[in-house]
Every structure is written in structure tokens, then in C-alpha cells.
Amino acid sequence: MKLYPVILLVEHRIVIILSDFFVLRSLTNGRESSSVGRRFAFVLGALLATTVVQGQDAVPHHGMPSPQFDIRLEPSVRIKMRDGVRLSTDLYFPVGASEPLPVVLIRTPYDKNSFRPERSSGWYRWQDGDVRIQLFAGQGYVVAVQDVRGRLESEGDFLVGTFARNDGSDTIDWLASQPWSNGKVGTYGCSYLGENQLQLAAARNPRQVAAIPQGAGAAYTGTHRPFGLMDGGAFELATSIGWFPRAGYKNSLRFSADVSDGEFQKIAPYFYHGPQVPDVEYNKVFEWLPLISIMERIVAYPTHYEDMVSHGPADSYWDAFDFVNEEDRFDVPALHINSWYDLGINETFKLFNLLQRNSESQLGRDNQFVIISPTTHCKSEGMTEETIVGERSMGNARFDYYGLYLRWFDRWLKGIDNGVTEMPKVQYFLMGKNEWRTASAWPLPNVRWTNYYLHSDSGANSHFGDGNLNVSKPTEEPPDRFVYDPKTPVPTLGGVVCCTADPNTPGGSYDHSDIETREDVLVYTSEPLEHGIEVSGPIELVLYVSSSAKDTDFTGKLLDVDPEGVAYNLQDGILRARYREGYDRKVWMEDGEIYELRLDLHAISNYFAPGHRIRLEISSSNFPRLDRNLNTGGNNYDETEWVVARNTVHHASMSPSHIVLPIVPERDEEK
Numbered sequence: 249m250k251l252y253p254v255i256l257l258v259e260h261r262i263v264i265i266l267s268d269f270f271v272l273r274s275l276t277n278g279r280e281s282s283s284v285g286r287r288f289a290f291v292l293g294a295l296l297a298t299t300v301v302q303g304q305d306a307v308p309h310h311g312m313p314s315p316q317f318d319i320r321l322e323p324s325v326r327i328k329m330r331d332g333v334r335l336s337t338d339l340y341f342p343v344g345a346s347e348p349l350p351v352v353l354i355r356t357p358y359d360k361n362s363f364r365p366e367r368s369s370g371w372y373r374w375q376d377g378d379v380r381i382q383l384f385a386g387q388g389y390v391v392a393v394q395d396v397r398g399r400l401e402s403e404g405d406f407l408v409g410t411f412a413r414n415d416g417s418d419t420i421d422w423l424a425s426q427p428w429s430n431g432k433v434g435t436y437g438c439s440y441l442g443e444n445q446l447q448l449a450a451a452r453n454p455r456q457v458a459a460i461p462q463g464a465g466a467a468y469t470g471t472h473r474p475f476g477l478m479d480g481g482a483f484e485l486a487t488s489i490g491w492f493p494r495a496g497y498k499n500s501l502r503f504s505a506d507v508s509d510g511e512f513q514k515i516a517p518y519f520y521h522g523p524q525v526p527d528v529e530y531n532k533v534f535e536w537l538p539l540i541s542i543m544e545r546i547v548a549y550p551t552h553y554e555d556m557v558s559h560g561p562a563d564s565y566w567d568a569f570d571f572v573n574e575e576d577r578f579d580v581p582a583l584h585i586n587s588w589y590d591l592g593i594n595e596t597f598k599l600f601n602l603l604q605r606n607s608e609s610q611l612g613r614d615n616q617f618v619i620i621s622p623t624t625h626c627k628s629e630g631m632t633e634e635t636i637v638g639e640r641s642m643g644n645a646r647f648d649y650y651g652l653y654l655r656w657f658d659r660w661l662k663g664i665d666n667g668v669t670e671m672p673k674v675q676y677f678l679m680g681k682n683e684w685r686t687a688s689a690w691p692l693p694n695v696r697w698t699n700y701y702l703h704s705d706s707g708a709n710s711h712f713g714d715g716n717l718n719v720s721k722p723t724e725e726p727p728d729r730f731v732y733d734p735k736t737p738v739p740t741l742g743g744v745v746c747c748t749a750d751p752n753t754p755g756g757s758y759d760h761s762d763i764e765t766r767e768d769v770l771v772y773t774s775e776p777l778e779h780g781i782e783v784s785g786p787i788e789l790v791l792y793v794s795s796s797a798k799d800t801d802f803t804g805k806l807l808d809v810d811p812e813g814v815a816y817n818l819q820d821g822i823l824r825a826r827y828r829e830g831y832d833r834k835v836w837m838e839d840g841e842i843y844e845l846r847l848d849l850h851a852i853s854n855y856f857a858p859g860h861r862i863r864l865e866i867s868s869s870n871f872p873r874l875d876r877n878l879n880t881g882g883n884n885y886d887e888t889e890w891v892v893a894r895n896t897v898h899h900a901s902m903s904p905s906h907i908v909l910p911i912v913p914e915r916d917e918e919k
Contacts, residue, residue, distance in 0.1 A: 463585070474571065604616045793845055805864070
């Protein structure tokens with residue numbers, strides 16, 4: 249192979265690198281054309297302790313301001329924690345900005361190096377670099393991106409949610425003490441990156457002066473959904489099978505302890521410390537039993553999956569984790585960002601209220617804000633003029649997120665009085681109406697809690713039945729019966745599925761008409777509406793049920809049916825019947841007895857337009873999003889055999905099954 253000299257001028261230094269023709273061609277064409285180019289990026293990173301990326305080449309994004317500064321990267325700086333463990337941190341500096349500077353901290357288990365421009369398709373130009381780095385460093389902030397304890401370049405042992413408070417606080421102290429820092433640190437990030445911000449907020453480090461937690465509902469313990477892995481006592485199977493092989497692994501490769509910080513910075517670019525996940529046939533994997541053995545059949549390396557699938561939602565096992573609870577205290581202004589098709593949407597509102605209620609000062613109480621988009625997990629900033637979520641059009645759902653994030657940090661980290669704290673406390677997207685709405689609190693202060701009761705005469709099985717939903721209480725009506733066979737569960741279609749890595753289980757809103765032809769799906773539908781109805785708030789489903797099984801599940805799903813019969817799913821929930829008296833105990837069912845179940849259908853905002861109908865689906869499975877109840881009353885996670893359950897939903901005067909909808913009074917233009 250013939251090598252060609254490539255001469256680069258980087259930070260006023262001439263660097264000569266021998267390169268093959270393909271790398272040279274990729275440079276001259278302005279785009280990277282082969283894997284050789286990526287290898288060249290690592291060589292360049294190893295040669296230089298710092299990297300400058302040109303801010304003026306940035307591709308414009310919606311709401312993205314033009315960067316004011318070029319960006320310099322100081323990679324893989326190791327910050328020592330109180331117990332001596334060193335966490336690897338990339339520091340991005342705005343070149344030429346006047347010091348001291350405010351800092352934005354992002355802590356991730358998903359590889360800090362993925363934020364670097366050289367890890368993207370256009371490694372040598374910032375336009376293909378990470379938007380979040382470009383946004384903040386380009387406007388005069390130092391951005392610190394850190395591998396959390398036990399992940400990739402950082403030392404220590406990893407366990408979901410642990411050390412978030414101490415490690416985050418120690419990192420903030422280090423950042424605030426640097427000569428280039430003004431002592432003020434803001435935190436940022438989505439999903440796990442948002443959750444550890446809220447855990448850190450409970451440490452009340454005064455140098456964490458502002459936070460932007462996004463998609464972070466899994467940090468909250470109060471609804472017994474630890475780390476978002478459970479819903480109503482059922483296990484989030486599709487999410488777990490996608491997440492644990494990539495981020496929940498136990499073992500990590502490490503450099504020896506005697507490698508100096510300087511040596512570490514030089515050699516780290518040559519190594520990748522994460523696992524290589526094999527290709528997976530998800531349609532087969534989801535069917536495997538027992539649940540506890542699935543992960544070891546996918547990957548040879550151990551993960552925390554087995555530990556987490558085998559503990560119930562209120563098990564003392566979860567006490568060791570660092571999640572946020574009702575006793576925690578806070579004192580940091582926060583922007584809570586989430587979306588209607590996120591699995592922690594209701595928990596985001598609870599955290600928004602908790603940080604107000606448990607703030608140490610008026611400043612903390614008065615500066616909690618929540619913004620909810622119509623899309624799926626961590627996708628809020630990607631909305632367009634024609635936003636499609638699943639199959640449903642949400643119209644122009646754009647929101648100036650990036651501009652807001654900058655104004656937020658400018659206010660708290662730079663002391664700029666820009667009026668950002670005068671915005672409404674709650675901003676939410678009203679689906680169906682496809683417009684943004686505002687409120688002073690959540691639940692909305694003027695909401696009317698309205699019971700819609702289940703009715704049928706000859707049977708609500710499938711949408712061909714006569715199931716009806718209205719505000720009239722039932723009198724004496726025959727119950728609806730269906731057979732739940734774990735061998736043929738109701739398939740997942742859209743909803744709040746997250747992180748599955750399976751293209752066949754996407755999240756969002758889809759037409760459920762085909763699913764509603766199944767006999768094991770009960771369908772209750774209102775008459776076409778004469779006037780539009782806004783439903784915005786938390787939703788509860790109260791069912792009176794019987795079963796031939798010792799234990800089984802009941803599911804509920806709210807849908808919007810348009811005049812053509814397209815039935816779009818809005819929100820859903822489940823309850824494992826053994827937990828009907830609380831997640832800290834197990835109680836069994838007896839054949840012929842009637843039991844009350846209260847299902848949390850989380851939260852939603854949807855406008856049911858005139859001519860549309862409100863629909864409720866009830867069944868006993870939502871697979872593979874949630875694991876199948878095998879109906880035996882056993883552990884479920886270690887079983888391979890099941891029994892068929894004959895389940896009944898009652899709707900009569902003494903057993904008035906109903907859904908509680910938060911109705912917002914009509915506005916004049918909707919009458």
C-alpha cells in the first residue's frame with residue numbers, strides 16, 4: 249500500500265501524517281469514505297492532547313444559534329472521587345472565550361467518546377459532531393462529558409443508579425474549583441443522563457445551580473417502577489432485552505492502576521472498552537422461557553438483568569439504589585423535559601411536583617418547569633413542521649428547545665436576566681388539536697375528573713362486539729369474558745416502548761384496528777362526540793374482575809378513533825393481580841370471586857375532536873413490551889410452563905368498571 253504525506257495545521261503546529269489514498273481522498277472531498285478514515289481519526293487524537301473543531305462549519309438545526317466560538321477538546325481527563333476511583337472526562341473549551349467560564353456537565357453510561365466529532369461520519373468537521381457539545385461550547389460554556397463509574401474509560405464497578413449522588417457531587421466540586429471555571433455548574437442530558445441529574449440534585453451541592461433532566465422519570469421510586477423496568481408489577485421485557493447487553497453489563501476492561509494520567513490520555517483513543525453485542529433475532533428471543541435465562545443465551549458476558557428481573561417492585565433489593573424518593577430534599581432550578589410516549593411520563597410530573605414541594609428555598613420551589621412534547625423517548629428536539637409519531641400526524645410540533653436550554657443556563661450560570669423564569673410552569677402539547685398549551689400546575693387546576701363506565705349486552709369481544717363507553721352508571725349487565733393464553737398474547741403495537749433495539753417494536757401511535765379483531769381484546773367505544781373534548785392529566789382505570797387463574801394480568805389502553813375508524817393508541821397500563829392490595833404483598837385470586845383492580849394508565853393530553861370516539865381496550869397482555877403472566881401464581885421469571893386463564897370483566901351496579909378521564913372544560917372556540 250502506498251502512503252501519502254498529509255500536512256495539517258492544528259493549533260499553530262504542523263503535523264505530518266502518512267496516510268493511504270483513501271484517507272487523503274476523504275479529506276479532499278470533504279466527507280469520510282471508508283473505515284480507514286475512522287482509524288485516521290484515532291491516530292490524530294493520539295498525536296494531540298487537544299483538538300480544535302471549527303464552530304463556523306456547523307449545520308443549522310431548528311433553534312440552534314450560530315456558534316460564537318471554535319471548540320477545543322481536552323480528552324480523557326481523569327477526575328478522582330472521594331474513594332480514589334478515577335472517572336474519565338472529556339472537556340470541551342470555547343476557544344478565545346473570556347475566563348472564568350460556566351460549566352455544563354453531562355454524565356453518561358453510554359460512552360462519552362460518542363459525543364466527539366471524530367466518532368461520527370464526519371469526524372474532522374464539527375458539522376457532524378454532537379449537537380449538545382456544539383450548542384453549549386459554541387456559546388461560551390465549558391462542557392464536561394464523563395463516563396460514569398464502571399463504564400468504558402472510568403474506573404470502579406457499575407450498578408444502575410448507584411454513586412450518582414457522590415460521584416456527581418465530587419465531579420462538580422472539581423469542575424467548580426478549576427482556574428478556568430466561574431464556580432457554577434449546570435447539568436444536562438436525557439434518559440440515564442437525566443436521571444443522574446435528579447439523583448445529584450438530592451445531594452444539594454450548591455455548585456449545581458441549574459439542571460435540565462430529560463426523559464428522566466425512571467429516577468423516581470414512588471410509583472414502584474424502579475429504573476422504569478416495571479409497570480404495574482409486570483416486567484418491561486422489550487426495553488430490558490435491548491438495554492442490558494449494551495449498557496447493563498457487569499465486567500469492564502481496565503488499564504492497570506499504575507498508568508499515569510498523561511499516559512492514559514495518549515493511549516485511551518486506541519481502545520474501546522464496551523461490549524460487542526451480537527445480532528439478535530428478537531422475534532425468537534422474546535419467546536424464550538424462563539425469563540431469567542434470556543440474557544445468558546444472548547451474550548456470554550454477565551449483566552445485571554438476572555438480578556433485576558428476579559426482584560419484585562417493592563423488594564428491599566431496590567433500597568440499595570440511589571433513586572429519588574419522597575423524603576429527598578432539593579434546591580436546584582430544573583427544566584423537566586419529556587414526551588407523551590415516554591415510559592416515565594407520569595413520573596416526570598411527580599418529580600416536577602416533588603422538587604417544588606421538597607425544595608429547601610423559595611428559589612428552588614419557584615423555578616421548576618415542565619415541558620411535554622408528543623413524541624417518544626428522548627426525541628423532543630427532533631420534531632419538525634410535520635411531526636409524525638408512529639403513524640399519527642402531530643402537525644407542526646416544533647418548540648425552541650435549544651434556544652430555551654441556552655437561555656436557561658445563561659440565566660443561572662452567567663447571571664443574565666433574560667426573563668426565562670417568567671414562562672408558564674407547565675407547557676404541554678395537546679395531541680389531536682396539535683398545538684401547545686400552558687398551565688400553572690399539574691394536574692391542571694380546572695380539570696374535571698369524569699367517570700366513563702363500561703357497558704355491553706351481548707359481549708365486548710373485539711370491535712365487532714357491542715361494548716360501549718359512556719358516563720351513565722351500569723345497572724344489571726352481563727359481564728364480558730375472554731380467554732388469555734400466554735402462548736398467543738396480544739402483540740405490542742407502539743405505545744411507550746423504549747430502547748428495544750428491535751425495529752419491530754417501535755414506540756408511538758398506531759392504528760389498532762387489526763388488533764381489535766381479536767376475541768381476547770375487549771373493546772368499549774363511546775358514541776361519536778358532538779363537541780370536542782380535551783383529556784389532559786393522569787388516568788386511572790378501575791376494573792372489577794374475576795379469573796380462573798390464581799394470578800393473571802389485566803391491561804387497559806385508551807384510544808382516539810377518527811370518523812374513518814382509525815384507532816390511535818394514546819396511553820396504556822397494566823396490573824398484575826397479585827399486587828392489587830399493594831406492591832409490598834402478594835394476594836391470590838379464587839375462581840368465581842370478584843376483585844377490584846386499579847390500573848395506572850399514566851398521563852396523556854389529547855383532544856377528541858367532534859365526530860371522534862373515545863375507546864378503551866382491555867385484555868391481559870401487551871407482549872413483548874411486557875412479560876407474559878404465566879398465570880400460575882409462581883415467580884414467573886423462572887418458570888417455563890403456564891396455564892390458560894379465563895378472565896372476566898364485570899360492569900354492573902355493584903361492580904361498575906370505569907375509566908377516570910381528566911376532562912378540561914371547553915374553550916369557546918371548541919364548542
